[in-house]
Amino acid sequence: MSALPPRPASVPPLDPQRYAPSAERPLRAKARQMAHQMNIQPHEHAWAQLVFSVAGAVRVSARHAGADSSYLVPPARAVWIPPGVVHAVTAVEQADLRTLYLGEPAVQALAARSPGGGWRHCRVLEVSALLRELVLQLAACADDPLAGAAARQRDAAITTLVVDELAQARALPLGLPLPSGPRLRRMCEAMLEQPLRHPDIEGWAAEAATSPRTLSRWFRDELGTSYAQWRQQLLLARALQLAARKQPMQLIAAELGYASPSAFSAMVTRAVGMPPSRFFAEA
Template identity: 40%
Template structure:
């Protein structure tokens, strides 16, 4: 089905449901949850999926997996065309139980594009049923991509992370964080890594890239932005940006300001 609002999905019948939507740059979908798990695929465009535990960048031709019942919001950074597949938890117990960004194989991409005009309810053994079944199998085997900014479980540490993510600064040091949180450097370092799975320095570098996305889309020069975020040069920023996002800032800028186009 096309153009189904997020709060209408749970009312649709079927063990597996597929929808497609197009959203403009800067569109936001408020925090909500579904009874089914959701595969949210970006045919083109870029979005950020947020939950209480972190943020996930979803570049073009990648997908976010959001487990059933998990509250999440979506921020569109570059005009996007999406395909969503909603799967009841009983369909396959082996499907992931955590939010993640996954790689989309050429086979899964074609299957997802096919879902746009499939009927809501598919008879067992029919072509739509086989397409849905194969998508579920592809989800199960899809690689996990390191495109997340995890938040710690510790409420004070998580609050400090959200504050930094809203406005990263190269002048804020690990000692500043330790002082603000009344922790020793050793305790902070150990707790931060155990709760985020990342070193403090690596987390801050990724947070800076996340924060750069809307600023790039707003037209800020790459060199100015790179220096503002603490990179020695525009080329150093570009290298890290490409490593995380999968494309250079120049291509991201072109996508942000170019017209949306249909991919299927």
């Protein structure tokens, strides 16, 4: 396999205790500017987290219950990370990041408002305009001391609104499972770094010094999915990134290797259950 581009230098997360939720402030938020390829080192904490970018795309890598996943999301989407999950964040491009921290009372309220167990797993969510503004406001006031009844009432009101917006947020199939086997893991990491380096499985198989049939078997055995299904999820995430840059649909379809916009539109509709005009509208 050819050499990959140099890995970005990693940096530690901002002091988590500084932004830790508490009984007085069950919901905390912070802002962080991330340069292209900046990588926040793997870490975990006792509270839940919502990660999204106001501008620029980020990749969230997470390990949960012994399995690794990667989530590539642009603005208007966010990654939900349950408590105790090891995760890292990489800026695919220069990003204006916002992080929302939810203490146990807020997580319990969310689970009661939207039951079903989905909040125990990482997933990608749509971010409504109201949720975006609530998090922006919380992050803007993150370092302001809160004291007095008025401040506590404000925090309680915002917490209620955030929980309500999160409970109604649509989950999107944008997560990519990552294998534990070293050969396929290197291949998947290479595809995440440069998804358009090869247009088909033959090119990736040649780079891995194996056959297309063997590479297909690796995906089935290690990930329980096909190469085509895995790559489709990767291309959807890439398409969202391009849409966030206001690229027209024809150019997005062409860059991702589709023969026509209609073929690309059909793929998106099958994958996410909605036409591209809606799926990309908020990006």
